[in-house]
Amino acid sequence: MLRVRDLHISTPSKTLLRLPAIDFQPGRVHAIIGESGSGKSLLLLALMGLLAPELKLEATAMGTSSEDWLNLEWRQWQQKRGKELGMVFQEPMTALNPQMKCGKQLLEAYRVHQPETSLEAAREHCMAKLERAGLAGLAPRVMDSYPHELSGGQRQRVVIAMACMHDPAWVLADEPTTALDSFSRQAVMSDLQRMCQEQGSGLIWVSHELDIVPQLADDISVLRKGELLVTGSVQEVLNSPDPHSYVQELLAALPKGSMKPSRKEELVLDIQNLSKSYRKGTQVLPVLKNLSIQVYRGETLVILGKSGSGKSTIAKILTGLESLDSGRIDYKGKPLPTKGPTGIQMVFQDPYASLNPQVDNWYALAEILALHHGGKAGDYRRQAKEAMRQVQLPESLWSARPSQMSGGQRQRLCIARALMSEPEVLVLDEAVAALDPLVQASVLDLLKALQQRTGMVYVFITHDQAVARSMGHSIVYLEEGEVRPYS
């Protein structure tokens, strides 16, 4: 058993994580749940002995019953890491060295603890691990590839194979599937769980995906703002008569249910035989193939697809950021104008990157009207105030800047900004993907309420199937630039 008692991680000025007691049982899956900034990742780093040196760690106990980890020397940690402790990171893109072939990185992970093994045997071992990690049949190719030549799911499986290289007692996974689309998410996660089970590793799994946690985890701990709220088996925590309200809140925030099909009265967007391809050198890469979609007033069209399926290209074409190769788009019965205000606005994925950090909130809103109707931004304070009220931003944020707001507040501001010019179509490109579950739920609710009031059309682009079902009046599943049946 891995015990942690009275763990306290802090900077000189601030406590980041406080854990009275957590027990991790060997061979079981222990999920740690909490929103971003709740200290989940710090716990994992502490268990790996990899906390940044400027952070202070205090505890009365950390380690197994036979060994205390608190006073390990760096060299002793080195012996443990990779051998008894394997780690899977959140972002498979950045977790692998971009300049080294995957095979070399895997071999390195094996031979650091098995230096006497022959290269040939080590290679065999790595390939076997890759096969087990869900890359059956692909292992030789993966060994010979650079990380950028693999898909996100494949990369994450390489990292998993690496973490499981020496059948460690514990595998620590820091949101291993957050960066993947919802299609590979489940597959990667169940492969990781199966692998840990086969080799008898305990899995400590940091996650915020409450939709798959109950199926895969045995135990759950919930963190919030650096405090441990509750820890115990899945049944205890989720089904007990008096569970912590935060857990219930998280469960309730899961996108659920589905929309009824709308009445389809007034056709707003009519996309006919749309095709688009990009040129890469002499190659022509088709992105969208002969796409036809109709959207009616008051309706949300969800475009669902994995990364690289061409979803974002549709958004760019609708907002005039890209031109189309062939086909036509009619907007309210007329061809979509290529210049000037079209009545179609866009909300981007990353609210932080799409706001100017130097601009006050009210000005970011008012300047849109000044642009459309002339005059100075100052003339439109009343409208800006109204817009902030509409997206439920408090008046205290009137002259705040993006850095002073939370992620959810920023995305609300982006929505308000898109609404300033009173569009009839709002294109939302992964607009809630970067938000925590609770925040995500509140933004989705806001969008639904706005739609009911104004009858706006949403073109909602997402890779999350649950979000897609809960938002879409109609769902289009896109794969390799084509509409495919989705069940």
Place this chain on the structure above:
Amino acid sequence: MKSLGFFLAVMMGLLAIVFSLFQALPSADQLLTGQRSDAATTQAIVADLGLDQPLPTQFLLYANDLSPISVYSNQADKTAYLSGIAIPMGSVSLWLKWPYLRKSFVNQQPVARLLLEALLGTAVLALSAMVIALLLGVPMGVLAALKKGTWIDHALTAGSALGISVPSFFSAMVISWLFGFVYSQQTGLSMTGSLYELDSLGESLHLRLDHLILPAIALGVRPLAVFVQLTRNTLVDVLSQDYVRLARAKGLTEAQVVWRHALPNALNPLVTSIGGWFSSLLAGSFFTEYIFQWKGLGKVTIDALQQSDLPVIMGAVLFTACVFFLMHSLTERLYVWMDPRLRGQDK
């Protein structure tokens, strides 16, 4: 192929600009003939150099001299100086030749030979300065990054900030004066001197590597300081990357983490910077060469400017542009070779 076309376009543009700029210089015939020459002599020289022709014709003639594929009349005296193959075509010949940069107004030497001789001095100096800067700068930067936040880091960062901000003519003068004059007894070095020097009898040239020491240090100071900061900053950035954490999580030692995973990924910006610095040093380090009286491109160019030696100036400018272009495309190749993500994107 594309870069070759680009190169030619840049060279043509540069040629046009430089050519028209130097029309503002005092007319060459006065410079060449001195005070005591009669009108007939002046006339002859002017005609010989083509200076009596209209400007566009002069420009075309110069371009013709430069171009590796060119046309000359069979009577032209110039053909004596060309090195290449002539293919006779009636009264004219088609030449495949090295670019001909004409002769210096001042000493009648072919410009190409002047520049190549000077290039040797400059290249040796630049290379030495770069070696000093790299051998000291990169390890110091690595050290600062690994000891981030300690006094070592602060000292190295502050020192390199000083090195970057001191102008090269100032550091050159201080170094020359201190080690070549004040402490010359101890160092055994002199304030000025070139790579080759005539012996006391004035008969044969001697290689004087000791003359290299001070100018190489003076020239190396700024790139050294830049490399320290650049290495430190990129490495600090790379060390915070996930793959470095993963490397540690595998159980690698710190040395393995730094050498195998961090450093190779920190090299790209450094290579860009090395390429840039090396080409600017190769173009001639005007102040340093001048102060140490080091015979190199920079000194040749300054001398030529003072004497309004138009062909030498033109040649030096074009030559410098060539060096920059070559170094730049070399750096780009190196980049692609180093980073697997860039490979295969080029085609």
